[in-house]
Amino acid sequence: MSVLVYTEPHNEKISKNAIEAASYASKLATLLGTTATALVCGEAGDAETLGQVGISKILQVTSGSISQFDTQKLSKAVQEAVQKEKATVIVFSHDFSGKAIAPRVAAKLGAGLVAGAVSLPDTSSGFIVKKAVFSGKAFAHVSVTSEVKVISLLPNSFSVEKTGGTASIESFSPETGKAGVTVKEIRKESAKLSLTEADLVVSAGRGMKGPENWGNIEELATLMGAATACSRPVADIGWRPHHEHVGQTGLAIRPNLYIAVGISGAIQHLAGVNGSKVIVVINTDAEAPFFKAADYGIVGDAFQVLPKLIEAYKQFKASNN
């Protein structure tokens, strides 16, 4: 018996989502009285970080076995790793890759899948995993009855714990067969920070009155090391790129801090951001529904508040260094 976690490096680095999933897998292994193995599908210069969060063994997929993203090949690689490690629980991050592969792996292994888990299972009677439902408005407690189980962990919902261990590294060449999907091109967005992985996000909406007024939003975000986001109307009218759109139809994000400027807080927008740990709302309208979901609020004109905030942040930074 063991716990297996799927990881896929980005730019030859183990991603934040993968570290969270690995830490979750290692905690789960402890709970079940076993060890956790990480399957690393791709080159990573920093695979040892997986050992530091409690992974005892790394299966490093050799280059060439899987040169590009294809769910048929990757799910076969996971299946072979599961058999090799006698894994009974397989953990993914519920990110772009996890959403693509975890369902295939679950169907292949006849395993129950909990997609979007937010905490470790309750094993006091059975195996019950809490997951986010209704676009973040509630949680469901899901009992998994199959012998082999698959869990995909919602990003930024689990605190990583450094255990300070080291993992042994074994090279792994799974038999993956032919790819049905060929990757033709990868287009990176120009954003400096990936919105779905950012801890801090500064977002703005129609209250900014025009695309030429985003200077202050970008300045505040750059100063804070935050990613920028926007509401749907602003993306639809072309003031901001579509990849910045957060909400029901755009991206769902769960940063530690979400600062919303000039966004009223329609239910569709909230559905994409209500998993944020702390929400700050800046709006001229004291009755804006977003204030009901906020932790901190400023009622005021963004054009006056933002320059003051930028100055205040510079002072805050200077006094906290």
Added chain:
Amino acid sequence: MKLLVCISKAPDTTSKISFTENNTKFNEAGVQYIINPYDEWYALVRALELKETLGGTVTTITVGKADNEPTIRKALAIGADDAVRIDAEASDALAVAKQIADYVKNNSYDIIFCGKETIDYNGSQVGGMIAELLDLSYVSLASKLEVNGNTATLERDIQGGKEVVETNIPFVVSCAKGMAEARIPNMRGIMAARTKPLQVLPGSEAPKLTEIVAYSLLPEKAGCKFIDAENPGELFQLLHNEAKVI
């Protein structure tokens, strides 16, 4: 082309979410059901667009009881040619995927469309599972899809960007924003939908590997703390000392 679109119902986005029977059942009182928006706006409409340019048929498939029929009729009003309802409880993603895969095995299709997830259970599971059960290619979270002969070119969302991929027909795709624009059914469509074929088929044997045993609501926010707009710098002290996020 034979196109199949998986449709499920979901509570309207603005529905109040609450639970009954000691927090074990979703409270349906007063809840308006709609076609899951990703199934409707992106999957169904893109399938209709392909049919309009390349010819063929668009069939919708739903796993669930008769209470799904109003949303199925709406999909027909938007333009699907016919609909299939597998008369089984949509209890678990793998069970739903198995019902659909079993149907497809007996009725081959060129492209099987799903929405990227449902807005109630947010699983993003059924498309990948159907693909696995049928041993087909799967392109997840696609925002573009063009078909050229036997080959399709798709754009899918990945970490920090997009990936352009190619695959051969048949395949399974889950559809995200960018695929198509929502369509509003017109009166002619609504009238025609009443008489379009809706076939009800019995469900096959399907495993039930997961079950929701309880629900809980997101903890209420303690309330919003307001900061003076004239002196907003206090915000960063609070975020640092109280909320500890910066």
